[in-house]
Amino acid sequence: MEGMEIEGKTIDEAIEKACNEFQVPREKLNIEIISEGTPGFLGLGSKKARIRAALLMIDMTLDTPFDRLAAKIMTPEPVVRQAVAALEWETAQAPPIEEERRIAAPVARSQPTTDPADGEPSAEKARMILEGLLKRMQIESPVTVQETGEAIILNIQGDGSGLLIGKRGQNLDAIQYFVNKAAHHSTNGHKMIIIDTEEYRKRREESLVALAMRLGEKVKKTKKPVTVGQMNAHDRRIIHLAMQNDETLTTKSRGEGEYRKIVIMPVRRGPDHSA
Amino acid sequence: MKELIKYMAQALVDKPDMVAVSEIVGEQTSVIELRVAKEDLGKVIGKQGRTAKAMRTILSAASTKIRKRTVLEIIE
Numbered sequence: 001m002e003g004m005e006i007e008g009k010t011i012d013e014a015i016e017k018a019c020n021e022f023q024v025p026r027e028k029l030n031i032e033i034i035s036e037g038t039p040g041f042l043g044l045g046s047k048k049a050r051i052r053a054a055l056l057m058i059d060m061t062l063d064t065p066f067d068r069l070a071a072k073i074m075t076p077e078p079v080v081r082q083a084v085a086a087l088e089w090e091t092a093q094a095p096p097i098e099e100e101r102r103i104a105a106p107v108a109r110s111q112p113t114t115d116p117a118d119g120e121p122s123a124e125k126a127r128m129i130l131e132g133l134l135k136r137m138q139i140e141s142p143v144t145v146q147e148t149g150e151a152i153i154l155n156i157q158g159d160g161s162g163l164l165i166g167k168r169g170q171n172l173d174a175i176q177y178f179v180n181k182a183a184h185h186s187t188n189g190h191k192m193i194i195i196d197t198e199e200y201r202k203r204r205e206e207s208l209v210a211l212a213m214r215l216g217e218k219v220k221k222t223k224k225p226v227t228v229g230q231m232n233a234h235d236r237r238i239i240h241l242a243m244q245n246d247e248t249l250t251t252k253s254r255g256e257g258e259y260r261k262i263v264i265m266p267v268r269r270g271p272d273h274s275a
Numbered sequence: 276m277k278e279l280i281k282y283m284a285q286a287l288v289d290k291p292d293m294v295a296v297s298e299i300v301g302e303q304t305s306v307i308e309l310r311v312a313k314e315d316l317g318k319v320i321g322k323q324g325r326t327a328k329a330m331r332t333i334l335s336a337a338s339t340k341i342r343k344r345t346v347l348e349i350i351e
Contacts, residue, residue: 136279137337174332182286
């Protein structure tokens with residue numbers, strides 16, 4: 001994959017630059033944070049944020065041929081782009097005119113039977129559970145389904161209020177937990193259902209990786225372990241994975257249940273596996 | 276709000292027709308009482324109260340939208 005290093009005052013700015021560079025919406029880029037910028041003090045000691053950006057090709061197989069087409073008809077407005085990205089998987093084969101109509105009315109989601117992407121009844125079931133829930137929460141947002149080998153991804157087109165996300169994603173996590181429970185209630189399937197809105201999962205992962213990197217630097221400097229606050233299993237996993245490649249650091253989880261925390265510590269003398 | 280809790284509870288239990296929900300409406304705060312079949316109690320509470328917590332989180336998110344507070348009580 002061809003990557004490109006981009007600098008910016010902040011990570012957000014760098015990501016924005018990357019989007020302009022590649023002429024694609026943000027969700028089409030694979031972004032790796034190399035270093036976080038520091039504002040410095042009175043203009044001294046400031047460091048620019050560096051990221052490596054590459055086009056994302058793997059996750060949505062349907063939209064690769066569609067990409068160029070989309071770039072032509074797409075207006076530069078990010079809102080429209082987001083809608084397009086969310087809809088691409090189901091409309092990949094549709095002619096451009098059809099496409100525009102759909103952009104104008106993203107609510108016009110297809111009936112269960114016309115969905116080319118999911119033949120699995122459980123994906124449909126999960127969507128119905130989620131839509132039923134949203135309706136009763138008086139949130140009228142369209143849901144799109146995407147299915148991969150091991151997960152069903154339900155994307156709620158958010159209204160940008162952040163109500164669906166909540167503090168640290170707690171609302172989104174609660175909805176996800178409930179939908180998983182309800183969908184697996186009568187079936188024995190173990191496919192994970194992931195619920196996302198407004199690219200939250202991706203954003204969260206980026207900020208967690210950035211946090212891990214920052215704390216990793218601190219640990220290296222002070223040679224003392226650092227504890228990161230309470231996190232759920234998924235968030236901890238992101239941090240573990242982010243630190244995995246660094247041989248001078250090791251990570252551990254401590255505590256039980258909800259209070260489980262993650263500890264980043266320096267490796268003492270060679271690879272060790274003890275606490 | 277009542278409908279929301281009923282929907283969630285019925286999706287989780289084995290005996291959906293045994294789910295009963297009542298709402299005590301207050302000016303600012305409402306209390307929703309949920310009753311389920313005895314053998315389903317564990318299903319709505321969950322391991323370490325995780326399911327109950329998720330229901331409460333969803334409930335409070337929905338209440339925020341209508342600028343109210345709602346408390347969920349699971350009655351044994």
